[in-house]
Amino acid sequence: MAAMWTLLSVFLCISTVRGEDETCATCGQSPPAHSAALLQSSVQRNSKTAAGPHVFSPAQLFGPGPMGRHVSQTQMGRMGPRMGPHPHQRMSQPHFSFEQRRAGGQSKGESLYGGAVLTPCQDPSAWTPEKDVYGWCDMYSMPVQPDAATCDAGDGCRYSYGYCYCDKKEGCNAVGGTWNGYTCREEMENMFPDYLEKIREAAAAGTCEGKDHYGYGVKDMVAYPAMMCCTDYPSTMCEHNVQPMTPCKSEAEFLPDAYAWAYCDLSATNPPKETCDATPDCKEEWGWCNCQSKASCELLGGYFQGGTCKDEMKWWNPGDHKGVKEALDKGTCAGVEGAWGDIKYQVDWIGHLCCASKKSVCEELDHYDSGYSSTGMY
Incomplete structure (x- = not known):
């Protein structure tokens, strides 16, 4: 603790000497009674609008704390720059919801990246935006769980170890569960913005050649959503016919x-x-x-x-x-x-x-x- 106060004292002295025409006689000594006030003053002055241009906060000297560190999106949701985001491990992006975009005047099929529809399909009309890529059935919020007979009668449902599991939307709804789907529209919109930008560039250029993000090609970016969501697959916007x-x-x-x-x-x-x-x-x-x-x-x-x-x-x-x-x-x-x-x-x-x-x-x-x-x- 004493070492911490010594370092803080030196730091405050540097700030004082550089910011004002005073000298410091207590550098390296025990903390004075008014050290807390000086620290608060230093933190308050640590902003882009601070009058003293040479005042440094601990964050500026030593870097932000663990809660303030920026994590690159290229490090989240995937293992490396050559691997796309796993479909079950998406990261929330600062995109507007469909309802918000619609309220702002955009049509149902419009892309966030320009007025035209951005799809992974060779033929944009083959795009099925509201199809579920995957989903899960919520049974836990039900007041009473379905019994074995009710569960087994549902399409894609089975009763095992005291619980009902459903793999299909129709069966889930039939037994009283709540289906939570993840649509093709969400699959595209929740891609990393850098990926979407490259896909948009490829669509505008009419070719995917030379369009990649750290070695990860556009043709690989669109393969999975095209596989799940385009009725003309195995053709894609990159690989035709x-x-x-x-x-x-x-x-x-x-x-x-x-x-x-x-x-x-x-x-x-x-x-x-x-x-x-x-x-x-x-x-x-x-x-x-x-x-x-x-x-x-x-x-x-x-x-x-x-x-x-x-x-x-x-x-x-x-x-x-x-x-x-x-x-x-x-x-x-x-x-x-x-x-x-x-x-x-x-x-x-x-x-x-x-x-x-x-x-x-x-x-x-x-x-x-x-x-x-x-x-x-x-």
């Missing part, structure tokens, strides 16, 4: 209703290994029974969750579709890149689940076995 492809050599081989992934929650019944393995499409692995079809899962008293091959294709980036098209045109996958690297890594695993031949387009073209089909892996 992209032909939708499948992981198979021919479209006729593609099995849209097969499951690319499946999970059967059998925690309530926990059937023995013999029963599990005797049920079609079910198999016990690592001590747990899992079923690859809804009918088999429910036969054992489980709750089934799964994504079809058609649903899985919605998650492909434009670069993946373009990669498969390039491979088919060349007759080989050698040297062909997808959105995230060698195209074979994108198609091999899903190919053995979603193609009638149990082989991907790359396995068919280049005559190799990825190992997925032969091992019988799900």
